[in-house]
Amino acid sequence: MAAFRTPVTATQTCSAISLRQCADDPSPETALLITCLRGLPYLVPEDVDWKVLLDLARENGVLLLVHQSMFAMGADMPGFFRIAARECQAFAEWLAEELKELLQDFRDLRIEVLPLKGPSLALTLYGDVALRASNDLDLLVRRDDFPRCETLLLGRGFIGLGPAGEHDRRFIRDELLVELHFELASPRDFPFDIDHIWSRSRPHDFRGQPVRAMSDADLVLYLCSHGLKHGFSRLIWIMDVARALRGWQPDAYEEMVQQARREGLQPYLLIGCEVVRAMFPQLLPEALDIATSASPKAVALARAAAWRLFSENRQVVINDYRGLYLQAEPHVLRRWRYRFRYLMPTYSDYQWARRHRVQSGLMVVVRPFRLLHKYGFRKALRIAFPRS
Known part of the structure; x- marks a missing residue:
């Protein structure tokens, strides 16, 4: 994976980025973006192109995180950059309120819901719904409840975008897109045991509404598989995995690695970890390295696969x-x-x-x-x- 230098005013050297064209010819804005996300101290160069930085942050889904970092560093951000961040925050808050209302509807029907990604994930990983941008709501329900959930959404003015597929159905109302899942992903490509996902889930709360939340290990495995499906082509998907791995007890990492091996999900986990290592090495827990050291061959293969994500054409990957x-x-x-x-x-x-x-x-x-x-x-x- 290509290495590049941050602007001369930054304090660290960045080793990799997600977009191949930037890895081949990295810009100062790209280097500054990575440094912001790594949580390292930095100074904003006077000649930074804020419009380029804004486009990069939007494309990678990290505008809110970059704005937070810039604000904390006391950076003098131009007005259009601050306005774009406020608009993104406002949409995230609106999406959170829409989720709260839907959860109330599901609760009235005594239907358990496990939100995927979206505002709930933002709250879990970043502590604030306004720190992770989302475009839609992904909701997991039990297969037996799926018909009632479809009826509920249609009764609330949503329009079904085609019939149900192998794992979900999409609905839209005005600007709100909802993906209703009864599986996490296509079972043929990602062999999650959905019954075990539900049995390991725990009661949680989203703005006063009861929800289910995945176990820590299941969340990491899901985020790794989701990121790989999309070639980890956006930095937010790498950040999500890094954040989900924080703060565990050392033995919990070993239990997750064993679970991934039992369920045939080890490649997803290891590739996700190697992508985090390449992009945000200081965020990868040392205890996870110890937990994976028992499978050196699997780690080496995953590292080679992760290398491809940074070296090949994105669409191919x-x-x-x-x-x-x-x-x-x-x-x-x-x-x-x-x-x-x-x-x-x-x-x-x-x-x-x-x-x-x-x-x-x-x-x-x-x-x-x-x-x-x-x-x-x-x-x-x-x-x-x-x-x-």
Whole structure:
């Protein structure tokens, strides 16, 4: 991963950034952005381009964190930068109030809700809903409650954006987008045991409304898998993992590593940790290094996979997270299980079958040909058998 220097007035050298083009030719604004997020002391260069810095902070979802850091350092921020931060804060607060109202509706129906990301995650990781920007609300409910939740949202004026997929359904009302989940993600790509997620969850509170919250280990594993699915292409996803790993007892890290290994989620965890190490090394707990040292081969594979996230074209990486998993999984049997699971028909495959009047039972045979048509032979082969 390419190294670069912060502005001459900063005090540290940054080792990596998330955007490939910035890693190849880093700007002073990029270096300043990373230094802000690392929590290191710095001085803002007089020639900083605040518009470039604002665009970078927005693109990476960290405007609120950068503004907080600048404010704490007493930086003289231009008016448009402060206004942009206030607008982002106002939207975050509005989203939090919308979440509170929805939680009240779910409580009236005695439906348990586990918010994913959004204002609830901001409060958990950053201590303030106005420190993490979000665009929508992601809510996890039990599969048996899902039909009632759909009815509730439709009755509150939401419009369904298509039918339910493999793990969620999207709804919109005015500017508010809600993703209603009954699984965390596609089970074929991210093998979370949703029943165990619920059983390990704990009672929590969001602005006076009862919610469920994931266990600390489940939250880290979810954030790692979510970040990998998107190629960790935004700094906020790396910050989320780093924040979620803070403040544990040493033995808790070992328990999380063992859980990840049992559930086939170890590659996601280790890749996420290695990305944090590359970007925010001072935020990675030393006890986690000790916990993962028992699996040196898995760590080495994950480090190589994380390297690709910083060195390859972003679009290739985002579409190739399955290949990253396979590259980082040290167990041969689990790699083959993952390949076979990827070949099983998806919800979109069955939709395609209905549109083309193809018997659903034939999709087991048709699925490989659809993959070849979508990716081409060389890319499909690379995903299933990534280079070491």
